[in-house]
Amino acid sequence: MKIRITVLCENLIGRLVGVGEHGFSAFIETEGGNYLLDTGAGRSILENSLDMNKDLRTLKKIFLSHGHNDHTGGLPHVLKLRGRVDTHAHPLLFTDRVSLSKEKGMEVRRFAGIIYKRTYLEFLGAEFILNSDFTEVDKGMFLTGEVPRKTAFEKPDPRLFREIEGKLTPDLLPDDQSLILDTEKGLVLILGCAHSGIINIMHHVIQKMNKDNFYAVLGGTHLDFLTPEQLEQSIASLKKLNIAKIGVSHCTGMRAASRLQHEFGERYYYGYVGSVLEV
Ligand SMILES: [Fe+2]
Ligand SMILES: [Fe+2]
Numbered sequence: 001m002k003i004r005i006t007v008l009c010e011n012l013i014g015r016l017v018g019v020g021e022h023g024f025s026a027f028i029e030t031e032g033g034n035y036l037l038d039t040g041a042g043r044s045i046l047e048n049s050l051d052m053n054k055d056l057r058t059l060k061k062i063f064l065s066h067g068h069n070d071h072t073g074g075l076p077h078v079l080k081l082r083g084r085v086d087t088h089a090h091p092l093l094f095t096d097r098v099s100l101s102k103e104k105g106m107e108v109r110r111f112a113g114i115i116y117k118r119t120y121l122e123f124l125g126a127e128f129i130l131n132s133d134f135t136e137v138d139k140g141m142f143l144t145g146e147v148p149r150k151t152a153f154e155k156p157d158p159r160l161f162r163e164i165e166g167k168l169t170p171d172l173l174p175d176d177q178s179l180i181l182d183t184e185k186g187l188v189l190i191l192g193c194a195h196s197g198i199i200n201i202m203h204h205v206i207q208k209m210n211k212d213n214f215y216a217v218l219g220g221t222h223l224d225f226l227t228p229e230q231l232e233q234s235i236a237s238l239k240k241l242n243i244a245k246i247g248v249s250h251c252t253g254m255r256a257a258s259r260l261q262h263e264f265g266e267r268y269y270y271g272y273v274g275s276v277l278e279v
Pocket of ligand 1: 024068070071193
């Protein structure tokens with residue numbers, strides 16, 4: 001085993017450790033050091049890191065997949081333990097965001113952006129490295145940067161908006177990016193929320209890495225809001241790709257997760273809190 005990826009924050013628990021919350025975070029242990037992709041919403045990362053014996057003080061770098069508060073809310077907790085640390089994200093990380101949904105016939109408006117000021121996070125130790133391009137962030141480790149939106153069926157989530165000078169405009173989440181590990185067994189792709197569309201992301205990775213064998217794809221796939229037709233198009237496209245393991249979490253939703261389990265069989269697992277992928 002050279003790499004171990006543990007889901008630290010996730011909506012569901014699957015073992016007798018940790019607590020669930022709407023959010024995502026993955027702790028990545030490699031021979032070159034430990035890394036964190038996302039920080040959950042803030043209620044579970046400390047408790048879960050202690051339960052799973054993952055020392056947040058050892059982090060070499062933090063990566064943020066996008067600015068939503070269910071991925072960035074735990075950042076101050078991590079920084080208070082770690083202190084100064086490179087924190088990679090897209091320049092639009094600090095965008096004000098809103099989600100609108102209908103609940104019991106009523107429109108419910110929630111703030112969905114990062115809830116902390118940049119200066120506060122820097123005071124706690126974040127050394128922000130903001131970049132929108134595909135980048136090698138450490139040896140054999142890459143951030144996708146912005147992902148071109150090419151498929152017709154992966155549409156933006158209609159519930160998500162940006163708030164600019166008091167006006168709401170649809171949020172296309174250009175800051176959404178994923179982490180790639182180039183391993184001996186193949187590519188390991190860790191998604192935050194996959195707002196760019198899982199198929200768009202995988203095609204982008206194939207083009208940038210010039211490789212198409214995915215040892216594992218894990219994380220939030222954001223398939224839960226798709227119409228049944230769109231979901232089937234995403235699944236049909238996924239099945240054409242070379243994927244050895246698919247471990248979905250968070251915004252995948254139970255409907256899409258059960259469809260993926262049906263289609264991928266032994267190659268599928270659910271990435272609940274505490275699930276581990278060894279490479
Ligand atoms: Fe999310
Ligand atoms: Fe998100």
